Amino acid sequence: MIKNIQKLILFLIIIAVSLLGGCKKEDSTKEPERGGVDVELEQLKLPEKGEEIAVMETNYGSIKIRLFPNVASKAVENFTTHARNGYYNGLTFHRVIDGFMIQGGDPNGNGTGGESIWSKPFEDEFDINYHNFRGALSMANAGPNTNGSQFFIVQNRTVEESLIEQMTQIGEKGGFSETVIKAYTELGGTPHLDFRHTVFGQVFEGMDIVDKIAAVETDGNGKPVELVIIEKVEIVNY
Known part of the structure; x- marks a missing residue:
């Protein structure tokens, strides 16, 4: 009788360990919300504690963004100064293309306006x-070195095989x-925009x-039928 009980206890312990091992494996493969892949790229790492980030509040929800002042100092200064001055508050995402990007930052709301904090276009910063x-x-632009206030967030989930092949050749x-x-x-992303947009x-x-x-x-021009509003952009410490 005692031997049977001992065998039962041993069996239950083995089952418990197996279940715990399975749970641990599932957690380790879960991807973070940011959708990043496990690669050694600084761009895809989470912000460090105390690092300045941008929190963009929209009428659809909140978007948190890590900034790169070390590689695009002027673009970050322009964006954060505009944000602190309330420049972006109440503006819209005036151009939205599913499977590509969402664009905003234009006071005119149609892609024709906006200026930098220096009241003139500033140069591209590629890394x-x-x-x-x-x-x-x-940064959205109208050609080389024409940066103002407009920006976009890349939304594309996939990259065409032909572009992958081109990148491999380059x-x-x-x-x-x-x-x-x-x-x-x-x-995913838009590699054809690399070294054209900061x-x-x-x-x-x-x-x-x-x-x-x-x-x-x-x-037909990619403008939302109902306004998508940038309620405010705050620069805070992570």
């Missing part, structure tokens, strides 16, 4: 290690290392809100 992955915050010297290509493959931030929380905004009904 070979920073790319237009899904969730990237980048290679690391052109800014497309194996790690970068892996990130584009697993995360990347100065990365969404690390709230991509579900970006997706909701991207999915709104729009007219």
Whole structure:
């Protein structure tokens, strides 16, 4: 009788350990909300404690963005100064294309307006290690060195195989290392915008809100039928 009880206890212990092992494995493979892949890219890391981030409150929810002043100092200064001055409060995402990006920051609300904090366009700031992955915050422009106040957040979930092949051919010297290509493959993004639009931030929380905004009904020009409003942008410590 005692031996049977001991066998039963041993059996239950083995089952419990197996279940715990299974739970642990499931947790370790769960991806964070920011949708990032497990790659060694500074752009996709979470902010460090005390680091300045941007919190963009919209009528669809909150989007939290890590900023990159070390690689795009002017773009970040322009964005954070505008934010602190309330420049973006009440503006809209005037151009929304599902599977591509959401664009805002224009006081005119149609893509024709807005200016930098210096009241003139400022130059592009490209870094070979920073790319237009899904969730990237980048400067909108009308050509080289024409940055003002407008920006966009990359929403595209996938990258076409032809673009993957092109990046592979260009290679690391052109800014497309194996790690970068892996990130584009697993995360998505718009590699054809690299080194054309300054990347100065990365969404690390709230991509579900970006997706909701991207999915709104729009007219033939990509303008939302119902306003998507940037209620305010706050610069806070993480």
